[in-house]
Amino acid sequence: MKLDNPELLRTQAYIDGQWVNADDGATFDVDNPADGEVICAVPEMGAAETRRAIEAADRAWGEWRARTAKDRAAILRRWHGLMLDNKEDLARLMTAEQGKPVAESTGEVLYGASFIEWFAEEAKRVYGDVIPTHMNDRRIIVTRQPVGVVGCITPWNFPNAMITRKAGPALAAGCPIIIKPASETPLSALALAVLAEEAGIPPGVFNIVTSTRAKEVGLELTESPLVRKFSFTGSTAVGKQLIRQCASTVKNVSMELGGNAPFIVFDDADIDAAVKGAIISKYRNAGQTCVCANRIYVQDAVYDAFIEKFAAATRELVVGRGEDDGVSIGPMISDKAVDKVETLLSDAVEKGGQVVVGGARHSRGGLFYEPTVVRDASADMAFATEEIFGPIAPVFRFSDEQEVIDLANATEFGLASYFYARDLGRVWRVAEGLDYGMVCINDGILSTETAPFGGMKESGMGREGSKYGIDEYIEMKYITLAGL
Numbered sequence: 001m002k003l004d005n006p007e008l009l010r011t012q013a014y015i016d017g018q019w020v021n022a023d024d025g026a027t028f029d030v031d032n033p034a035d036g037e038v039i040c041a042v043p044e045m046g047a048a049e050t051r052r053a054i055e056a057a058d059r060a061w062g063e064w065r066a067r068t069a070k071d072r073a074a075i076l077r078r079w080h081g082l083m084l085d086n087k088e089d090l091a092r093l094m095t096a097e098q099g100k101p102v103a104e105s106t107g108e109v110l111y112g113a114s115f116i117e118w119f120a121e122e123a124k125r126v127y128g129d130v131i132p133t134h135m136n137d138r139r140i141i142v143t144r145q146p147v148g149v150v151g152c153i154t155p156w157n158f159p160n161a162m163i164t165r166k167a168g169p170a171l172a173a174g175c176p177i178i179i180k181p182a183s184e185t186p187l188s189a190l191a192l193a194v195l196a197e198e199a200g201i202p203p204g205v206f207n208i209v210t211s212t213r214a215k216e217v218g219l220e221l222t223e224s225p226l227v228r229k230f231s232f233t234g235s236t237a238v239g240k241q242l243i244r245q246c247a248s249t250v251k252n253v254s255m256e257l258g259g260n261a262p263f264i265v266f267d268d269a270d271i272d273a274a275v276k277g278a279i280i281s282k283y284r285n286a287g288q289t290c291v292c293a294n295r296i297y298v299q300d301a302v303y304d305a306f307i308e309k310f311a312a313a314t315r316e317l318v319v320g321r322g323e324d325d326g327v328s329i330g331p332m333i334s335d336k337a338v339d340k341v342e343t344l345l346s347d348a349v350e351k352g353g354q355v356v357v358g359g360a361r362h363s364r365g366g367l368f369y370e371p372t373v374v375r376d377a378s379a380d381m382a383f384a385t386e387e388i389f390g391p392i393a394p395v396f397r398f399s400d401e402q403e404v405i406d407l408a409n410a411t412e413f414g415l416a417s418y419f420y421a422r423d424l425g426r427v428w429r430v431a432e433g434l435d436y437g438m439v440c441i442n443d444g445i446l447s448t449e450t451a452p453f454g455g456m457k458e459s460g461m462g463r464e465g466s467k468y469g470i471d472e473y474i475e476m477k478y479i480t481l482a483g484l
């Protein structure tokens with residue numbers, strides 16, 4: 001891989017400000033999902049190295065929290081600037097290890113960097129309260145202080161932004177952090193550490209532990225009494241296990257888990273706009289995001305028209321290697337992911353779903369899969385209840401407003417939802433009726449560092465980004481002064 005700054009490709013982990021190997025020298029390979037080629041190997045770490053990272057973070061905490069918010073903000077701003085300066089290289093690294101088209105990788109680097117900029121600004125706005133007293137000889141104040149050492153586990157689908165979304169607010173609040181990135185995508189994480197070091201983030205404040213032994217590292221991060229906060233982005237099943245583990249030390253937890261996003265098109269919608277939104281929402285990152293449209297519901301009167309236009313737009317998508325020009329869909333992340341998509345599709349076809357576009361592995365072979373539209377989708381098909389995490393778009397039919405609100409809510413998930421409508425009363429009723437942490441009306445993209453990202457029900461707890469995001473890394477302290 002050619003990088004303008006070859007220093008960004010690191011094959012060691014980053015603990016306590018040092019670039020280090022695993023204690024026993026073991027490594028694991030990082031490969032390119034587009035062709036299976038090995039890019040490099042990184043340290044295969046375990047409990048001992050994780051514990052050292054936690055201890056380093058704990059030692060670094062006092063000095064980091066003691067700095068002024070303005071000082072921490074200045075360092076974060078430098079980190080943000082370095083991410084922008086190196087955005088092409090960060091995108092190349094991401095596409096190599098993750099597969100997404102380079103335009104999407106660049107978009108993610110900018111999105112990822114935006115959290116560092118945003119929280120550099122928010123660092124200075126962690127205000128307390130003075131509360132009117134209940135007794136004349138007393139005063140009541142509330143201060144807000146950093147929660148302490150933060151442990152994080154992040155997924156492979158957004159190798160940069162899922163880290164900055166946690167590291168930005170944690171560091172801004174005054175907390176040091178230990179991150180175990182997904183084993184598929186450690187290189188983006190390590191490149192962020194190179195820039196963190198250059199920005200002047202002190203040793204021990206930002207640590208990256210690389211490993212395929214997720215369970216072992218996870219146990220250390222969740223059960224160590226030194227770790228006061230645990231933040232996870234990944235699947236609901238793993239999230240539930242990690243919450244259980246965190247119970248042992250009553251850790252403060254934030255969870256960004258799975259989704260099953262409804263994407264509803266009402267008969268008063270602008271159909272062309274809805275098609276455009278569905279394409280972006282469904283096929284971004286080859287359908288591998290937790291906010292991807294999972295169930296597309298289209299009202300009777302516009303069902304056929306929508307399918308026709310949506311199928312035509314899907315046919316236009318170009319599947320290929322992420323670094324090639326004009327590619328809109330890269331490879332999927334693993335065999336397991338492709339197998340899941342195949343299983344979901346054959347289940348749907350058996351139950352009467354009709355494949356309008358795609359429906360098979362792509363002729364390029366490997367992990368490439370055709371973007372696929374299935375019409376006549378029904379509630380008994382597995383993808384009605386399961387997260388697809390791939391480029392299959394099931395289109396369901398519905399008749400009336402309350403029916404579709406009920407269908408949309410008939411899931412244990414509650415992350416992102418989308419709908420297209422123009423009638424103002426309907427817009428308001430549906431927005432209020434959807435049991436989702438995020439509702440996007442008349443567009444297919446909702447993520448921004450300025451808004452609170454997060455889910456209801458089994459999609460998680462806590463919010464990332466926005467003025468609320470820093471609260472996840474803050475403890476409130478009530479101080480009362482008596483005997484005045």
Ligand code: ADP
Binds near residue numbers: 217218
């Ligand atoms: P995905 O299906 O997106 O890979 P996972 O929840 O399996 O979702 O993975 C998200 C992150 O959680 C990755 O960093 C992965 O290594 C980690 N992980 C997976 N299983 C465990 C576990 N039992 N304990 C701790 N971390 C885990």
